Structure formats: structure tokens, C-alpha cells
Amino acid sequence: MDSLTQIVLGAAVGEAVLGKKVGNKAILYGAIAGTIPDLDIFASHFTDTVSALAIHRGFTHSIVFSVLFAPVLGWLVSRYETYKDYKGWAWLFFWALITHPILDAHTTWGTQLFWPIDLRLAFKTIFVIDPLYTFPFLVFLILTMFQKRTSKKRRLYNGIGLTLSTAYLALTFILKDAALTQFKSALHTQNISYNQIDTRPSPLNTILWNANVDTKNAYLLGEYSFFDTKAISFQSYPKNHELLGNLIQNEKVKRMIAISEGWFTISKIDDKLYYNDLRFGLLNLEPQSESFVFKYLIDVDASGNVNFIEQERTQRDGKKLMSALWERLKGN
Incomplete structure (x- = not known):
């Protein structure tokens, strides 16, 4: 998905994991983590086109990457933030990192979620930019940011954003199946x-x-x-x-x-x-x-x-x- 969508998703996930304890810092670090997997695009500056295409959405979009780097990032942040719970930060980074490729797996390009297994998971149910997925999600994230750290409304708004976006993602599978049925019918006719x-x-x-x-x-x-x-x-x-x-x-x-x-x-x-x-x-x-x-x-x-x-x-x-x-x- 596009960078804005991944930032919103990462931020919302960060809030869900640690927002009650660190407030908007959970949103900030979740947003940062949500962009990290896409750093693989810089491979195009150091290798040929074919290799860059093969690398894109490969290792950095895998479960292995999330498992390896979440503890490292969690440890680094816990060293200088006032909230010192290493495990809490590690969980935030893990979920913000792993939800990125899971969302990307719904696009046409897909992801190598199970790297190093040579399998690209691509459900092809959503375009890389879809306002109906991103805009409501963003609105509820903004509403979340302006609530107090311990407010029930904060958890409510973030929960609505996550629920709506997930529900829309599920709906795309139904729409894809309906469209496929029409194409098959036309080919048969x-x-x-x-x-x-x-x-x-x-x-x-x-x-x-x-x-x-x-x-x-x-x-x-x-x-x-x-x-x-x-x-x-x-x-x-x-x-x-x-x-x-x-x-x-x-x-x-x-x-x-x-x-x-x-x-x-x-x-x-x-x-x-x-x-x-x-x-x-x-x-x-x-x-x-x-x-x-x-x-x-x-x-x-x-x-x-x-x-x-x-x-x-x-x-x-x-x-x-x-x-x-x-x-x-x-x-x-």
C-alpha cells in the first residue's frame, strides 16, 4: 500500500499496543515502524531492475524480518524513552512491522511474507491506494490523537478505525469473488x-x-x-x-x-x-x-x-x- 496508508496502520497498531501507557508516542513509533519495510525500494539505486524487483517486498516484508528487528528496535527505544518496558516496545514494533506486509499481501504485487520460501502472497483484492480504506482510518486516528492517554474515547476511536479498515478489507474479498463470477459467466457465454x-x-x-x-x-x-x-x-x-x-x-x-x-x-x-x-x-x-x-x-x-x-x-x-x-x- 501507499506510504500514508502504512503510516496510519502502523500508528493505529502502535496505539492499540502501547497507547494507554505512552500516549501519542505509541502513535509516533508505530507510524515510523509502519514505513520501515518499504526501505527496500532503495535497492533500485544499487542493483539492476530485475534484481530490484525481486528484492522489493521480499525480506523486509517477511515474518523473519519482524521477528529479528522488533526486539532490536524495542531495545533501542527503551534505552532513551522514559517508559523502560523493553517487552512493551518490542511488541509495538513487531505488530507495526508485521501488519505492513500483511496489508500489502492484499495488493497485486503481494509480499514474500514467508521469506526465505520463494512464495509471493498476493490476494489482489485492493489497489495500492484506496481512499475508502485509508480516509476513514485516518479520521479516527486523528480523533484518537486528541484524546487523553487514559480516555475511553481514545481506545474507542482507535478501535473503530481498526474495525472499519479491517471490515473493508474483508469486503474486498467478497467483491472480488462477485466480479470473478461475472467474468467467468461472460467467458462461458x-x-x-x-x-x-x-x-x-x-x-x-x-x-x-x-x-x-x-x-x-x-x-x-x-x-x-x-x-x-x-x-x-x-x-x-x-x-x-x-x-x-x-x-x-x-x-x-x-x-x-x-x-x-x-x-x-x-x-x-x-x-x-x-x-x-x-x-x-x-x-x-x-x-x-x-x-x-x-x-x-x-x-x-x-x-x-x-x-x-x-x-x-x-x-x-x-x-x-x-x-x-x-x-x-x-x-x-
Whole structure:
């Protein structure tokens, strides 16, 4: 999830664990702990694109990380804070650290919660930024901050925030299942044979859902809004995996395919090969658009080394997509 959401979650968890004893300092340290797992993004400054993608939401988003670092952080804070209960601080950091990857596991990218086991947990029920999850949570956290440390209202407000956010997260599973049922029904009605289907919410909401459908030679992409009145239509995108040629044996290419869980197409433009990660959809909702959110130039240097160069996205792309999504969310 986005940084603000993780700060709010960490702060609320910190308050639940130690707020009655240390007041707003529990919120402060919980907020700090809630951001720590995302420090892995700095790996992109020290390694190649593929390695950075593999590292992201890996070790720092695992149970192992929380178990190892919570006692250390708890001990450090207990050394200079007036509240000296080491175990209390350790518990605060543990729960603030571990709830971060648990929440991230509900997004499309997912987390390696059980690192070092090579398994990325991704429920794909919520977008990385969802105002309906974050805003009510933030409001009740702010109300909590202005209550006295021992006030019953303080615990009440924080409890409401945690309950509402958790309930909404649970609701997303129901919405995902309902959308999946609609996609499967449409595929059956249109007599489309497929190997597997992958669904996820579109940006900023859980009303409009996207689906990737794996068929023999192509992927089908479709959208469904709970306000739709017309049948779901699917756009076909050839896999073109054969364009990789001998590159399919390259270790970086293999790792990239594993990271994208096999959901990718290859496009050739001006004799250059591009790798399109389908898991995050398109920047443009126009039919047959090739503007994928995550698109990489496959660069092969003179020595045969392969590098993936992420193609830049502009603010204009984002604004255009938001406008199109809003119109599509209202129904077809």
C-alpha cells in the first residue's frame, strides 16, 4: 500500500499496543515502524531492475524480518524513552512491522511474507491506494490523537478505525469473488476456452475490476463495473513469446518471467523488443492499446548482457487514465 496508508496502520497498531501507557508516542513509533519495510525500494539505486524487483517486498516484508528487528528496535527505544518496558516496545514494533506486509499481501504485487520460501502472497483484492480504506482510518486516528492517554474515547476511536479498515478489507474479498463470477459467466457465454483467469481492482476503488485471461496464443483483457448494464467485452493481446528467441534461456529473462508470474507479452517496435507485465494493466483504456503500466525495453549490449529498462510514465498518462477510469466505473 501507499506510504500514508502504512503510516496510519502502523500508528493505529502502535496505539492499540502501547497507547494507554505512552500516549501519542505509541502513535509516533508505530507510524515510523509502519514505513520501515518499504526501505527496500532503495535497492533500485544499487542493483539492476530485475534484481530490484525481486528484492522489493521480499525480506523486509517477511515474518523473519519482524521477528529479528522488533526486539532490536524495542531495545533501542527503551534505552532513551522514559517508559523502560523493553517487552512493551518490542511488541509495538513487531505488530507495526508485521501488519505492513500483511496489508500489502492484499495488493497485486503481494509480499514474500514467508521469506526465505520463494512464495509471493498476493490476494489482489485492493489497489495500492484506496481512499475508502485509508480516509476513514485516518479520521479516527486523528480523533484518537486528541484524546487523553487514559480516555475511553481514545481506545474507542482507535478501535473503530481498526474495525472499519479491517471490515473493508474483508469486503474486498467478497467483491472480488462477485466480479470473478461475472467474468467467468461472460467467458462461458462467449464460448471462450481459457487456461486461467486473474482478477484485480482498478486504481483507487473496488467497483471497477480488471481481468487477465490466459488462452492458447493470446491474453484477453477485460473490465467489469458493478454498474455495468452491457455484456463484458475482452480485448486480445498476442503473447508473442516466440519473439524472445534464445533470450528465453537468459537468467534475467527467466527471473523477470517468474516475477510477473508468467503474465507477460512481448512487443516489437522499431526492431526493439519490449516486455509488458500484464498484472498491472494498461495506461489507456482504448481498444488494443499497447500502453502497459509496466513496460520494459529488453536491452542487449555488445557483450550479450541483458538489461530491462523501465519505460517512463508521465503525469499526463496518469490524468488521462484517471479520467477514463472514472467514466468506465460508472458503467458501460
